[in-house]
Amino acid sequence: MMKIEARNPSFVEEVKKSFAAQSIMHLIGAALTRVEPGVVEISLPYRKDLTQQDGYLHAGIITTIADSAAGYAAYSLMPAGSAVLSVEFKVNLLRPAKGEEFLARAEVIKPGKTLTVVRADVFGVTNSEQTLVASMLGTMFCAR
Amino acid sequence: MMKIEARNPSFVEEVKKSFAAQSIMHLIGAALTRVEPGVVEISLPYRKDLTQQDGYLHAGIITTIADSAAGYAAYSLMPAGSAVLSVEFKVNLLRPAKGEEFLARAEVIKPGKTLTVVRADVFGVTNSEQTLVASMLGTMFCAR
Amino acid sequence: MMKIEARNPSFVEEVKKSFAAQSIMHLIGAALTRVEPGVVEISLPYRKDLTQQDGYLHAGIITTIADSAAGYAAYSLMPAGSAVLSVEFKVNLLRPAKGEEFLARAEVIKPGKTLTVVRADVFGVTNSEQTLVASMLGTMFCAR
Amino acid sequence: MMKIEARNPSFVEEVKKSFAAQSIMHLIGAALTRVEPGVVEISLPYRKDLTQQDGYLHAGIITTIADSAAGYAAYSLMPAGSAVLSVEFKVNLLRPAKGEEFLARAEVIKPGKTLTVVRADVFGVTNSEQTLVASMLGTMFCAR
Numbered sequence: 408m409m410k411i412e413a414r415n416p417s418f419v420e421e422v423k424k425s426f427a428a429q430s431i432m433h434l435i436g437a438a439l440t441r442v443e444p445g446v447v448e449i450s451l452p453y454r455k456d457l458t459q460q461d462g463y464l465h466a467g468i469i470t471t472i473a474d475s476a477a478g479y480a481a482y483s484l485m486p487a488g489s490a491v492l493s494v495e496f497k498v499n500l501l502r503p504a505k506g507e508e509f510l511a512r513a514e515v516i517k518p519g520k521t522l523t524v525v526r527a528d529v530f531g532v533t534n535s536e537q538t539l540v541a542s543m544l545g546t547m548f549c550a551r
Numbered sequence: 552m553m554k555i556e557a558r559n560p561s562f563v564e565e566v567k568k569s570f571a572a573q574s575i576m577h578l579i580g581a582a583l584t585r586v587e588p589g590v591v592e593i594s595l596p597y598r599k600d601l602t603q604q605d606g607y608l609h610a611g612i613i614t615t616i617a618d619s620a621a622g623y624a625a626y627s628l629m630p631a632g633s634a635v636l637s638v639e640f641k642v643n644l645l646r647p648a649k650g651e652e653f654l655a656r657a658e659v660i661k662p663g664k665t666l667t668v669v670r671a672d673v674f675g676v677t678n679s680e681q682t683l684v685a686s687m688l689g690t691m692f693c694a695r
Numbered sequence: 696m697m698k699i700e701a702r703n704p705s706f707v708e709e710v711k712k713s714f715a716a717q718s719i720m721h722l723i724g725a726a727l728t729r730v731e732p733g734v735v736e737i738s739l740p741y742r743k744d745l746t747q748q749d750g751y752l753h754a755g756i757i758t759t760i761a762d763s764a765a766g767y768a769a770y771s772l773m774p775a776g777s778a779v780l781s782v783e784f785k786v787n788l789l790r791p792a793k794g795e796e797f798l799a800r801a802e803v804i805k806p807g808k809t810l811t812v813v814r815a816d817v818f819g820v821t822n823s824e825q826t827l828v829a830s831m832l833g834t835m836f837c838a839r
Numbered sequence: 840m841m842k843i844e845a846r847n848p849s850f851v852e853e854v855k856k857s858f859a860a861q862s863i864m865h866l867i868g869a870a871l872t873r874v875e876p877g878v879v880e881i882s883l884p885y886r887k888d889l890t891q892q893d894g895y896l897h898a899g900i901i902t903t904i905a906d907s908a909a910g911y912a913a914y915s916l917m918p919a920g921s922a923v924l925s926v927e928f929k930v931n932l933l934r935p936a937k938g939e940e941f942l943a944r945a946e947v948i949k950p951g952k953t954l955t956v957v958r959a960d961v962f963g964v965t966n967s968e969q970t971l972v973a974s975m976l977g978t979m980f981c982a983r
Contacts, residue, residue: 425604426604428603428604429602429603429604429609430599430600430601430602430603431600431601431602431603431609431611431612433600434578434600434601455574456574456575456577456578457574457575457578458573458574458575459572459573459574459575459619460569460570460572460573461634465573465575465615465618465619466614466615466618466637466640467575467611467612467614467615467616467617467618467619468575468611468615470610470611470614470615470618470642471609471610471611471612471614471615472611473611474609474610474611474614475603475609475611490605492644493610493644494643494644495641495642495643495644496610496641496642497639497640497641497642498614498639498640498641499638499639500636500637500638500639
């Protein structure tokens with residue numbers, strides 16, 4: 408991937424602060440585990456109360472961590488004083504979402520003044536082995 | 552919309568049973584409020600612990616109820632003994648997700664033996680007035 | 696659908712002018728058949744040289760008329776002096792694209808200052824009977 | 840990327856044969872330039888008659904080569920006697936589609952018995968320099 412520079416010197420703090428303000432992340436038990444310019448990771452331990460009818464992580468919860476990771480990957484590149492909004496995303500569910508924990512890794516593929524396009528992959532992790540369970544392609548909006 | 556016939560005479564019970572087995576629905580407080588052939592609705596009261604950094608419903612939770620509604624709309628048309636899986640979905644977030652409660656309304660636009668295509672709209676509801684906040688177009692898989 | 700007002704009094708002429716400037720529409724033989732505020736239709740007679748390996752209209756050509764219809768539906772609501780760009784779209788191919796001709800019908804579901812969200816359906820038409828063959832959900836950008 | 844094995848020993852011939860039968864590829868002047876297990880490339884020289892109102896390649900034509908590349912990337916991994924159909928795709932248009940020619944590069948990210956998920960990038964090429972202009976995430980169906 409290309410190397411991207413952050414324009415906001417305090418982007419790490421800003422991302423952490425915004426993530427901490429997302430109540431839903433506390434409810435589901437997600438944690439911010441990586442914040443770099445254009446790249447953000449969120450991890451989520453498996454919990455039975457996050458599942459669909461077969462005991463796998465619900466596609467909406469996969470999307471929840473992928474969308475936040477994608478949003479913050481975009482936000483990490485925005486100028487100070489910006490706010491980030493999700494415009495849209497598309498998610499392909501590739502395999503049953505099994506794992507002891509889940510990792511959403513988002514990467515900006517096209518930064519922009521108004522719109523930023525982000526790809527995010529979600530992995531199920533068991534015994535440190537990662538299996539790709541979903542892939543997202545989405546668009547984020549920079550509001551000032 | 553076209554009138555669609557269910558092939559499984561006990562589809563209402565099957566949808567209710569599967570919905571009850573989705574632990575995530577209990578966690579977020581969602582309820583199944585309509586089950587007809589090809590049409591399913593899920594409602595979700597606003598709760599602060601379901602929100603993103605600005606206090607609006609998180610896009611992933613909007614997706615959670617839209618995806619379940621879409622999956623069950625597809626499932627309502629599948630033959631007895633089937634299981635439903637989400638293949639993919641795309642969601643456009645149209646407005647900030649404000650409301651006292653939220654309603655996801657899914658409707659099958661193309662039933663199929665293996666793949667069923669579903670549209671779902673999510674509304675924010677305040678004083679009984681509905682505002683469209685998101686629209687999904689997705690694909691569901693019939694496993695036997 | 697909601698009734699939407701155009702802000703540019705000469706939106707019909709603007710859409711026609713821009714459509715006429717799309718060389719690809721001439722190459723494939725597409726025609727602009729309806730322009731109303733937030734609603735645009737494009738029709739395309741079947742031609743063998745527009746097909747994929749089985750003799751059906753190629754998904755990319757279905758997308759070509761759906762995207763132009765969607766873009767112009769958005770453009771019809773933009774202020775004078777705007778230009779329209781496609782941000783992204785998702786297309787579900789619902790049935791083999793058979794027909795004597797094809798009709799793309801696009802409708803704005805959320806107009807906006809910067810982003811406009813549009814739904815477009817593409818029908819195969821045989822003996823005046825329309826069959827839905829594809830559905831698009833996309834986002835358009837207003838540049839000034 | 841993972842190394843994927845083809846199951847059909849004559850997959851290269853099959854892809855070439857099917858591509859040659861896509862009349863639309865002849866009309867627009869596209870050529871198949873790479874066929875490996877799970878990876879296919881299609882190139883398309885710029886032509887004025889393939890453009891939208893600003894002289895850039897129309898998003899539908901970008902999609903046409905991306906969809907064929909994606910379909911054949913999936914097809915390359917299918918067993919003998921299969922046929923491939925596009926289920927759906929989502930395309931983000933990242934930059935104006937400028938270039939002397941265009942290259943669509945598709946790669947399977949999840950092969951499957953019935954459904955195969957493919958990512959495709961489209962580059963504008965000028966003086967041998969590639970610029971990413973669009974990215975697709977799509978689903979292909981294996982019919983027997």
